[in-house]
Amino acid sequence: MKLITWNVNGLRAVVKKDFYKFLEMKKPDVLCVQEIKMGAAAIEKENLAFPDYEVFYHPADRPGYSGTAMLVKNSVKFVKYVKLEELGIEDHEGRTQILELKDFYLVNTYFPNANHELSRLQFKLDFNNILFSALKKMEMKKPVVICGDFNVAHEEIDLARPKENVGNPGFTHEERVAMTDFLQSGFVDVFRELYPDEKEYTWWSYRAGARPKNIGWRIDYFCVSKSFMKKVIDTTILYKTMGSDHCPVLLETV
Secondary structure, eight states: OOOEEEESOOHHHHHTTHHHHHHHHHHEEEEEEEEOOOOHHHHHHHHHOOOTTEEEEEESSSTSOEEEEEETTTTTEEEEEEEEGGGGGGOOOEEEEEEEESSOOEEEOOOOOOOOTTTTHHHHHHHHHHHHHHHHHHHSSSOOEEEEEOOOOSGGBBBBBBHHHTTTTTTTHHHHHHHHHHTTTTEEHHHHHOOTTOOOOOEESSSSGGGTTOEEOOOOOEEEEEEGGGGEEEEETTTOSSSSBBOOEEEEEO
């Protein structure tokens, strides 16, 4: 099975680029996208077509903001698309989707940004606590695979300029501790587990030619229940794929 996560920074924008070619080349079984920036009305009006895929949208209440979507290949047999209310999660910003497959749960998440003045840091920490608690409950039934834009670089190796960014959103002590606690609770950061010394990034600022210079951050992850690691074949950061300020991340499983 091939799973891909990608913060597309606007679904309509990326579709106008090489998105369909990307789908055809990579052929993911499930593509989890974040920051679709489409409200319910826009989704209905645009009626975007993705051949061979069933699409589940979770837009934010606020039009043109946040939002997630899951493209599930028609050949994929799954149990159900889980309603967040079943887990006691309120999500007015369209940040979390859950698909229950036969052997595991797949969770697509766009974590909040702490913002430049850290005005949403507490909101993000609260979001983390609620979601991570729900994941542990889900794990009691079957393993969990969570992917998406976590909006945090966990360790210094995960960004090009750690010293200059200490305390900045995405690299605050609080966010990094929250990520550490999550991993210590029984989840595995697949890329770092398989490639402990690799310096690869998934997001680059549009400013100052950051991407050509590879001055980036690794903030997009696949994290899995420890018991699921035996099913993991490999993970790849598809840094050559353009269309967004983020690049996709691929997880291959048996």
